[in-house]
Amino acid sequence: MAVLFSSLADASLKAAIIPIIANELRGLILVGPVLYGMYESGGNLMALWIGFCSLCGVGLSVGAPLLLARGLRSFSRLDEIKRAGRGSAGRRSPSLII
Numbered sequence: 001m002a003v004l005f006s007s008l009a010d011a012s013l014k015a016a017i018i019p020i021i022a023n024e025l026r027g028l029i030l031v032g033p034v035l036y037g038m039y040e041s042g043g044n045l046m047a048l049w050i051g052f053c054s055l056c057g058v059g060l061s062v063g064a065p066l067l068l069a070r071g072l073r074s075f076s077r078l079d080e081i082k083r084a085g086r087g088s089a090g091r092r093s094p095s096l097i098i
Contacts, residue, residue: 009072020065027062031055 034054041047 013069013073016069020069023062023065027058030058034058 034051038048038051041051
């Protein structure tokens, strides 16, 4: 079952590269107007705070999928390492046999 999940996770990560790149571009597009609005506010503290909060929201919406993808990728690699590893006596452990 772990092998199947690992294979599905790896395949889904490979298929999700284009949406992740599109999400990065969307984040860059959203940052522009926020920075311009902060510049035009003339240093008004409320406008700067709202701009900061907006930038943090954009950062979370862009960064969270990347962190999730990185975690799934490392999980799938750990399963591959476990599958390739053998016990100390040169035989597979019973929990890894499918």
